Amino acid sequence: MPTTATRRTATVAALLRTTALSLLAAAAVGVGAGPAVAADGDVAWTVRTASNSYGAARSSYSYNVNPGGTVEDAMVVANRGTAALKLSVYAADGFTTDAGQLDLLTRDKKSVAIGAWAHAGTDSVVIQPGKTAQVPFRISVPGNATPGDYVGGVLTALTQANQAEGINVDRRLGIRIKLRVGGELTPNLAIEDFHVRYDGTLNPFGKGDATVSYRIHNTGNAALSGQQDVSVSGPFGMLRVRADEIAAPPELLPGESWDVTVPVHGVTPAVRLASTATLTPLLTDVSGSTTSLKPVRATAHGWAVPWMLTLAVAALIVVLVGALLYRRRSRSQRRTREDARVRDAVAKALRGQGTQTA
Structure with missing residues (x-):
């Protein structure tokens, strides 16, 4: 207490x-x-x-x-x-x-x-x-x-x-x-702890949302802000989707970090996703003038399996296989019945010939 x-x-x-x-x-x-x-x-x-x-x-x-x-x-x-x-x-x-x-x-x-x-x-x-x-x-x-x-x-x-x-x-x-x-100025921002997570949809042919998260770390000796751009794509860069406008991080002092979480909407579940973050550091001098520095890029991968579509395809395969097996079983049963009918007919005919000979 x-x-x-x-x-x-x-x-x-x-x-x-x-x-x-x-x-x-x-x-x-x-x-x-x-x-x-x-x-x-x-x-x-x-x-x-x-x-x-x-x-x-x-x-x-x-x-x-x-x-x-x-x-x-x-x-x-x-x-x-x-x-x-x-x-x-x-x-x-x-x-x-x-x-x-x-x-x-x-x-x-x-x-x-x-x-x-x-x-x-x-x-x-x-x-x-x-x-x-x-x-x-x-x-x-x-x-x-x-x-x-x-x-x-x-x-x-x-x-x-x-x-x-x-x-x-x-x-x-x-x-x-x-x-x-005064001295050598080494401005630098790093992208760390980069992850991408996919949230699917119940629509087997629909698109879902991805959540991209990372940490911006000021590893240099200058105070820096930055501009961010985030995109998510499928294999080989296909089906690329860019995030909406992302709020700029605050000006970070040397050694400071800032956690970023970015939603990306309308992402196609292409099984394997690649997310790319581009960060352009902005350096402001004492007079207030801002200079854009060389962009920093990082990439992370994540799974985006279309589970509903996969389940629908699996269910369809099960139905087709079941129908095929049923058809084969029916044909086998028809052949068995036909063979039995022929044998009965032959046996009946042979019994009839035996009676006439006697």
């Missing part, structure tokens, strides 16, 4: 997670979304990028830095509420959630990249109602940092007590940081 403390801990974790997702979706994702806002009654604040040599009205932070280099920038925090605010300020590593959204690690989780390299000029900031504060931060990239893409964010956080529940709720609001460390 869970204890009260356990239930409270689970509730806090759920609230932290929900708050982080909802606020970061507004702050760290979505070009041109404007300043992100956290509001609850009389408590409200916004965050936005500072206007400086890196640009104005930026939706997020993006940098190209060589190993050993540093970046200095700032975030502007505004208090839109009616009471003074004391907000914690910190940086954290980013990751892609199961829903395909960017999230940042909570403060109790250890960061090893941007969350460890970025440091705000202060751990907390106090802002009076209607006022703003500019919070500077510095990113110091280690000299031995591996080249490639890193994603994280700089966050403000407010911890409030919920008297009714007896818990503390941590509300976070932050802005994404995308950092590309």
Whole structure:
């Protein structure tokens, strides 16, 4: 039986997670979304990028830095509420959630990249109602940092007590940081754990559906999204059917994976199926320009036996064989009866001749 403390801990974790997702979706994702806002009654604040040599009205932070280099920038925090605010300020590593959204690690989780390299000029900031504060931060990239893409964010956080529940709720609001460390860039997506399964139909002459599943794995050092194309065919590429439009996977950070399941309708049960997936990686640079890379292809095979048609053919064969055997048996019986009639006739005739001789 869970204890009260356990239930409270689970509730806090759920609230932290929900708050982080909802606020970061507004702050760290979505070009041109404007300043992100956290509001609850009389408590409200916004965050936005500072206007400086890196640009104005930026939706997020993006940098190209060589190993050993540093970046200095700032975030502007505004208090839109009616009471003074004391907000914690910190940086954290980013990751892609199961829903395909960017999230940042909570403060109790250890960061090893941007969350460890970025440091705000202060751990907390106090802002009076209607006022703003500019919070500077510095990113110091280690000299031995591996080249490639890193994603994280700089966050403000407010911890409030919920008297009714007896818990503390941590509300976070932050802005994404995308950092590309200079050096050899090796973008690569792999298709793994590829399977195709066929679901038949009761119609012996009908078509069924195939389900294609695989995992997209970012095995390179660059953040990548992609375009997908999936088809299913019979032997020698015959009876090929393409899947309908497939949703693009989220941008995956180096090392991340994304599971894909694609339905393909109207597949002919050609006994042995071949499914082919083509994945075109898309690389986005710091300026926002996207480049298509060399497509990656993978093939998987599966069985698609037309069981209803097979059973119908088997039943027909049984009927034909039975009819043939019945016909042969009938002919044999007719010959036997005819032979018996002839023998009886001959025997009767011979008995008649014997009587006349006597």
